[in-house]
Structure formats: structure tokens, C-alpha cells
Amino acid sequence: MKYDIRYKPAFATIFLTLQPGEQIFAEAGAMASMSGKVAMDTGFFGGLIPGLLKAFLGGESLFLNEFTNKTQSPQEIVLTQSSMGDIVQTQLNGGSLCLQPGAYIAHTKGIKVDLQWAGFASWFSGEGLFKLKLSGNGMIFFGAYGGLSEKNVTDSFVVDSGHLVAYEPGIKLNVGLSGSMMGSLTSGEGFVNKLEGSGKIYLQSRSMGGLVKFLKPKL
């Protein structure tokens, strides 16, 4: 499958070419435009029950769209995200990657999407009750609000809540305060993710929570 991520980093958008028989799965609403010959179907995200859980508790869409090229010639499709910011493609070769709510955009065949319980602590810190775990062999696309930074964590690392986009499953997430209770309240950092273990993580340079917090008193 050929792809090109254009208008990086502020307005990153995925331009995909589907070869005959090829398929891409994408988050509901991600399709901006496509050739009229691409077939589209709608299914549940990760099956009906996990899909329901995800919709009601995880705050994301219950549905996943499937785009297939059933013709004999290459067809184009353009996928994007709701927020402004960068998009990254990664190839999974038997490994897996966990995505925070809102980051997922699309994946190819061969990738399995699981919904996993992230815990109340995660929800409390604004990271959602569930996380998506993608594993298998194939490509995945995910996006951020702002720029995306990739980092290798080897022992432990602290990330402000709302800035973590994706992480490898070798990393365990704990929610904590950035300092003492009083210090956390006054420093403006509030809750943070305390990561332990080793693996790759992706950070976003802005947070939707930050934008919302900025806008709230201005309404």
C-alpha cells in the first residue's frame, strides 16, 4: 500500500493509494475524500461489546469504516483527523502499540484492535477508562494535537496528562501527582503519567485538555 502524509506537521493528512484488493480500516469520520470507486462498509470497532464499551466509556466512536478497492486499478483515498496536528505511520511486525483515546486514525489488514481496561486512575487523570491496543502485522496511522515527538524510555519517565499519545506495551502507566499535593496544585501540572519499563513512546506538543481549559472561562 502506498501512502503519503502531506501538509505536515500542522495539517497532516494521509493520501493513500489502494491497490486492487487492498483494504484500509479507519475511524468513523476520518475519510475526507476518495475516488468514487472505493467501496465503504461500516462495522463495529473491535466487535460489538467492546465497541459499545468504548463508545459509552471511552468517549470514542463505536464504529469503524472499512474501505476496499474492488476494482482492477489503483484507487485513492484521503484520511484525516479532527484536530490539527501531525500524523505518524508505524509498521508493526508482530509487536503491539497502545494508543490513548482520540489518537487512532487507521490500520491495515493484519492488525488486531483490542480494547483494554486502563483503570480508574487513568480516567481520573483525564486519560480515559480504556486504551486501544493494536497488534499484529501491518501499518497503523495515528495522530496528535500539535507535533509528535518520539522517545525511547529505558527506565522511568514522567509525562503530563494529556500529552501521551502512544506507547509500547512494555511500558506500565501509573498515575500520580507531579510533586507533593500542594506543589501539584500550584505548579499547574496536576496529574502526570509515571511511566515505568522500556519501550518507545509518542508525545504530543499540545493537549486538547489545555485548549478546553483555556476556552472555558471565556464562554
Added chain:
Amino acid sequence: MKLELLHQPDSAVAKVLLDPQEEILAEAGAMVAMSSSIDVSTTLRKGKGGGVLGGLKRMVAGESLFISVFRSGGSAAELYLSPTLMGDILPYTLSGTELVIQSTSYLASTPGVQIDLGFTGFKSLFSGESLFWLTANGSGLALLNAFGSVYEIDVDGEYVVDTGHIVAFERTLDYSISKANKSWAGAFFSGEGFVCHFKGKGKVFCQTHNPGSFGRMVGGKLPPR
């Protein structure tokens, strides 16, 4: 008239240099700065027909457009125009081909371009979305703005665009609104809602981001007013 586009693509602004006694029309509110010698007047454009009731209905539906006319006096003048949202500006030169513009994408036009409201090609089907459409005819320049970047598709055959991603399209194309999915349930749940099917030959200008879905994402997290 001379046009310069600055700060593309994320924060595009149009710098317009007017010769003496020249005019440019722009969406009201688009003016960032201008020479003090420029004379400004504002007109309200409404769709044609429908009488008083039709006019009222359009006003309620938000289907009216305040257009400001900027006129230079005896000397050359300068004017800066920008849209509200982050994104690019696209200059489009009209010469005979009619252009259909998504109303929030209209930024400005030269006097030779006739802007009309009330293009009802597929208005009624955009349920829930307060989109309406303008048509541009004549000859001259139209400035369009996008949420995000603009990409141009040279349609030759069939092409599908999510309605929230359309900036403008040439009327040489046949268009029809349809569900993105074959089934109604699929169309409702797919998140794509209605899409526009274009057929034939012509250009479609798409924006990389959908203002509606960005608004819903942020708005959904804000307390009700």
C-alpha cells in the same frame, strides 16, 4: 490590483494592493488592517426569491452574508484580509466557469465576480450542518479560505468528498448528495453522514480538516452556556 498571500499555509493572510479607484469585496469581518483612505460600506446579501417569509427563513438558517466593499480613493491603498480559522487561502481565477463555494469558505472577490446566494442544489440534505452555498460567476478573482490546507482534485470520472471537507467545486461537474454507505444504518453510524458524489470533469477543492468535527470535539468538552 496586486495580491500577495503571506504566512501560508497555517495562518494565511491576503495582502491586497489596490490602485486608485479600485474595489474589492470581502466577507464582513475579514479585514485585519487597511490604509485609512479606504472607504468601507457593508451590504447584506440574501438569497433570491421566497418573499418575506423566505427571507426570514434564510435569516434564521443563517443563510445570509454580510459583504464589505472596500474602495480606494484617489490614491493607491493597502488591505489585509484573513479568515477566522487557521488555514490556507486559495486564489481562484474565474473566467466563464461557474464555481460553487461553501459559504464559510468565501473570503473575498473582485467586482467582476458576481456572488449569489441560494444555490439550492443540495441544501436541504445537509441536516444538522449549517452549510449553505454561494455561486460565483463572471470573471475575476475569488479568494477562498480553508480550515487546514487545500488540495485540488482534478475529477475525471467519479469522486466522493465528505460535505464538511468541500471548499468549492466547478459547476462543470455533476454532483449529487448521497449516503456514504449503502445502508441507512451504516450511513448514520459511519460518522461520514452525507457525502457529495461528483461526476464528470472539473475541479474540486477540498480542505484537509473539517471545521464541524473540530468544533464538536472541542465543544463537546465545554460546559453548556
